[in-house]
Amino acid sequence: MKNIVLKITLAVFFMTTLVSCTEDETALPKTTVTISKEDFQTAVNSTDLDIASWTNFNETGAWKWREKTYTTGGVTNGYAEFSAFNSGSPVNTAWLISPEINLDVAQKKGVAFEVAQHHLDVDSPNNSLQVFISTNYDGTNVLAATWSPLQANIPTKSVAWYQFLASNIDLSAYNGKAHIAFKFKGSGSDITLDGAFQVDNFLFYKLNN
Numbered sequence: 622m623k624n625i626v627l628k629i630t631l632a633v634f635f636m637t638t639l640v641s642c643t644e645d646e647t648a649l650p651k652t653t654v655t656i657s658k659e660d661f662q663t664a665v666n667s668t669d670l671d672i673a674s675w676t677n678f679n680e681t682g683a684w685k686w687r688e689k690t691y692t693t694g695g696v697t698n699g700y701a702e703f704s705a706f707n708s709g710s711p712v713n714t715a716w717l718i719s720p721e722i723n724l725d726v727a728q729k730k731g732v733a734f735e736v737a738q739h740h741l742d743v744d745s746p747n748n749s750l751q752v753f754i755s756t757n758y759d760g761t762n763v764l765a766a767t768w769s770p771l772q773a774n775i776p777t778k779s780v781a782w783y784q785f786l787a788s789n790i791d792l793s794a795y796n797g798k799a800h801i802a803f804k805f806k807g808s809g810s811d812i813t814l815d816g817a818f819q820v821d822n823f824l825f826y827k828l829n830n
Contacts (some may be wrong), residue, residue, distance in 0.1 A: 622718070625825070626817070629727065637736065637791075639726070639755050640646070641825070643644040645687065645730070645783055646666075649781075651830045652828050653826045653828060654826060654828070654829060655824060655825075655826050656722070656723075656726055656730075656825045656826055656827055657720070657722065657824075657825045658723045658822070658823060658824045658825070659672065659675070659710075659717040659719070659720075659822075659823045660699065660822050660823075661688065661697065661699040661700045661701055661820075661821055661822075662697075662698075662699045664688035664689060664690050664699030664700065664701075665688050665690075666688065666690040667687060667688070667689065668683045668687065668688050669687060669688070670685065670686040670687060670688045670717065670762075671688070672688075673720075673721040674717060675717065675718065675720060676716065676717070676718035676760070676763065676800075677715075677716075677718075678715065678716040678718070678763045679713075679714070679715045679716075680715065680716060680763070680764065681710070681712045681713060681714035681715075682708055682710030682712060682713035682714065682715070682809065683708070683709075683710065684703070684705070684708045684710065684713055684715065684732050684809075685703075685715055686701050686703050686715055686717045686805070687701070687703065687704075688701065689701070689702045689752055689819070697781075697819060698821070699821075700737075700819050700820060700821040701717055701803075701819065701820045701821070702808070702817055702818070702820075703715050703805040703817060703818060704739075704740070704807075704815070704816075704817030705805075705807030705808055705809045705814065705815040705816070705817070706740065706749070706809065706815040706817065707809060707815075708807075708808075708809025709810065710807045710808070710809045710810065711805070711806045711808055711809070711810045711811070712807075712808055713805065713806065713808065713809055714804070714805070714806050715778075715804070715805045716763055716777045716802050716803070716804050716805075717805075717820065718758070718763065718800050718802045719732075719796050719800050719801040719802070719823060720800070720801075721760070721799070721800055722798070722799050722800070722801070722825045723798055724756075724792060724795045724796050724797055724798065725796055725797065726826035726827055727828065729791075729793045729827065729828040730792050730793060730825070730826060730827040730828065731789060731790050731791045731792045731793070731825075731826060731828075732789075732790050732792060732801055732823070732824065732825050732826070733787065733788060733789045733790070733822070733823075733824040733826065734787075734788055734819075734820060734821070734822060734823045734824065735785040735786065735787050735788070735820070735821045735827055736750060736751060736774070736775055736776060736783055736785065736786055736788065736818060736819065736820055737780075737782075737786070737818070737819040737821075738750075738774060738775075738776040738777075738778070738780060738782065738816060738818050738819070739783055739816065739817050739818065739819075740815065740816045740817055741776075741777070741778035741816035741817075742778065742812075742813045742814070742816060743778060743813055743814070744777045744778050745814065746806065747806060747807070747808065747811075747814050748805070748806065748807045748808065748813075748814040748815070748816050749775075749805075749806050749807075750775050750803060750805055750806075750808075750818040751770060751773075751775075751804045751805055752770070752771045752773040752788075752801065752802070752803070753768035753769060753770055753771060753777075753800075753802040753804060753805075753814045754768070754769050754771055754795065754799055754801055754802070755767055755768045755799060755800050755802065756790070756795065756796075756797050756798065756799045757820035758799075758800045758802075760800075763802075767798060767803060768798075768804075771790050771801075772790070773788040773790060774787060774788040775788075776818075777819075778810065778816070783819070785819070785822075785825035801823075802805050803818075803820055813815050821830075
């Protein structure tokens with residue numbers, strides 16, 4: 622059984638190693654032109670995420686995605702996080718959905734972002750982060766939309782805590798208006814399923830042909 626005191630102590634220790642890749646480290650083509658981005662630098666620490674045009678929806682459980690900040694070396698980084706730890710809910714399912722992106726802006730386009738984890742005990746769909754795209758989300762009714770999974774670089778429990786991994790997803794096969802969703806699932810009552818995921822440096826881009 623996970624020792625809660627040890628867990629908190631380790632969290633403090635590992636937060637000293639918290640890193641966030643810069644946008645130059647996401648291995649995007651040099652011809653990339655940024656259309657829109659969100660670096661979460663306006664985050665107010667430990668508050669429910671409330672950023673213009675982003676949807677923060679709790680499907681199961683009372684908790685929502687949170688705005689978080691961490692300062693090291695005099696530099697503060699903001700990011701979005703969902704941690705089920707101590708939520709009290711047997712299941713937490715929560716969506717963080719991007720503002721609308723216009724996929725007709727160019728033939729070649731994509732999204733990039735970074736994801737980290739901490740306190741994952743198991744690699745399980747019951748404590749996971751999935752990334753989806755929808756071309757019919759109306760901005761309000763999350764569960765009525767059609768969501769298609771995207772292949773993202775999501776850290777597993779073997780990846781060091783707080784180490785951000787970059788994803789770069791080609792969306793050239795899609796047209797029209799769309800939203801990108803980050804769907805968290807975990808548990809606040811099962812201590813093997815209360816790990817957290819963090820999202821940072823979301824970028825929608827096009828490629829100059």
